[in-house]
Amino acid sequence: xxxxxxxxMTQSPPKLFILCxxxxxxxxxxxxxxxxxxxxxxxxxxxxxxxxxxxxLHGLDDYVRCTNLLRAALTGHIVxxxxxxxxxxxxxxxxxxxxxxxxxxxxxxxxxxxxxxWLDVPVEVCxxxxxxxxxxxxxxxxxxxxxxxxxxxxxxxxHADEGFIIVRHDxxxxxxxxxxxxxxxx
Numbered sequence: 001x002x003x004x005x006x007x008x009m010t011q012s013p014p015k016l017f018i019l020c021x022x023x024x025x026x027x028x029x030x031x032x033x034x035x036x037x038x039x040x041x042x043x044x045x046x047x048x049x050x051x052x053x054x055x056x057l058h059g060l061d062d063y064v065r066c067t068n069l070l071r072a073a074l075t076g077h078i079v080x081x082x083x084x085x086x087x088x089x090x091x092x093x094x095x096x097x098x099x100x101x102x103x104x105x106x107x108x109x110x111x112x113x114x115x116x117x118w119l120d121v122p123v124e125v126c127x128x129x130x131x132x133x134x135x136x137x138x139x140x141x142x143x144x145x146x147x148x149x150x151x152x153x154x155x156x157x158x159h160a161d162e163g164f165i166i167v168r169h170d171x172x173x174x175x176x177x178x179x180x181x182x183x184x185x186x
Contacts, residue, residue, distance in 0.1 A: 013085070014040075014084075014087045014088070014110075014113070015040070015087045015088075015112060015113040016078075016082060016087070016088050016090065016103070016106060016110075016113070016114040016115075017031070017034045017035075017040065017088065017089040017114070017117065018100075018103045018114060018116040018117065018164070019031055019089075019090070019092070019093075019094060019117050020093075020095055020116055020117065020118045020119065020158055021117075021118065021119030021120070021121060021126075022095070022119075022121060022123065022151075023126060023143055023148055024126045024127075024130035024133055024143075024148075025119040025125075025126050026119050026129075027091060027119055028046070030117060030119065030169065031044070031090075031091035034089045034117070035089040038089065039087065040086065040088055041081060041088050042091060043078070043088065043090055043091065043092070044091040045067060045090075045092040045093065046091070046139070046140055046141060047140065048070050048074075049063070049066055049140075049141075052070065053066040054140070059147075060147065060150060067092070067093070071102050075102075075106065078090070079109050079110055082106070082110040083110055094116065095151075095154070095155045095156065096155070097156060100116070100158065100162060103164075104164075114164065115166075115167050116164040116165060116167065117169060118157060118158050118166055118167065118168045118169065119169050120168055120169065121171055122171070123152055126148075126152070127145075127148065130143055
């Protein structure tokens with residue numbers, strides 16, 4: 001038995017996995033694969049938002065308010081997991097420099113290794129996937145075409161100047177026809 005305060009994890013150093021991509025680009029699917037491959041803990045923003053704030057989410061402003069509350073509440077827990085040697089896959093939106101600043105803070109607080117997985121999927125593909133997802137009712141939130149357009153217009157791809165290790169995925173790497181990742185830079 002490990003001494004109190006020592007990690008029981010025998011894996012490689014902990015890593016923070018971050019996801020960036022338009023709505024319905026495949027972030028949650030990739031997050032599940034990353035968690036399984038790394039043995040890490042997957043924390044899913046949509047599940048937490050639905051569980052805590054479902055009755056308060058009526059638009060983009062509500063999302064921003066509630067996700068900021070959620071991020072503030074989870075920060076200490078995520079830092080503790082990383083400091084204990086547990087890899088963490090954050091299935092949260094990292095689609096603008098402002099959103100990505102929180103992930104940068106987590107990295108800076110812990111010194112954890114990280115990968116920002118950018119799902120570079122065309123808008124048309126995401127729009128079609130969203131329509132299918134909305135029709136199936138498989139997701140806790142329905143996203144209107146208007147909200148999809150508004151969020152897509154706000155999307156900013158990650159840039160090397162932000163200081164992240166960026167792993168780019170295109171459609172072929174996400175549908176299983178090519179190995180992932182397709183490109184890494186840092």
